[in-house]
Amino acid sequence: MKAIWNDTIIAESDDTVVVEGNHYFPFDSIKQEYFKKTDLTTFCGWKGMANYYSVTINGKTNKDCAWYYAEPNDAAKKIKGRVAFWNGVLVK
Template identity: 65%
Template sequence: MKATWNGEVIAESDETVVVEGNHYFPPSSIKKEFFKETDTHTVCPWKGTASYYSLEVNGEENKDAAWYYPETSELAKNIKGYVAFWNGVKVEG
């Protein structure tokens, strides 16, 4: 699977995990130079508290376009630290 935004591949992996229709990419598969930690957090009742990244690609920012769970509930431990995308990021195989 490949995640792209603003003309750049920002993550690529053959080992994504699909949860609720979202592909979660292993932390080692993201191109960290495009990711910037934000102060945004949301809570999922069964996965835990998500943290967010903004993407900075080719001089443009996509705020909170990626999220991950630094800590998860027991039910979601298979995606701990994995990164998923939304807000215009194209994920395709």
């Protein structure tokens, strides 16, 4: 699987976990140079507190387009250490 934004691969892995239709990529598969943590957090009743990254490529930023659960609830422990994407990031 590949996550692509702004014509650039930002993550690539054969080991994604699909939850609610989203592919969660291992942290070590993301291209760290494009990612910056943001202050946004959201809460999911069964997964827990999500944190976000923005991605910047060639001067363009996709704000809060990647999320992860640093300490997911037990029901979602299989996505610990993984990142998922939305907001225009193509996953294929």
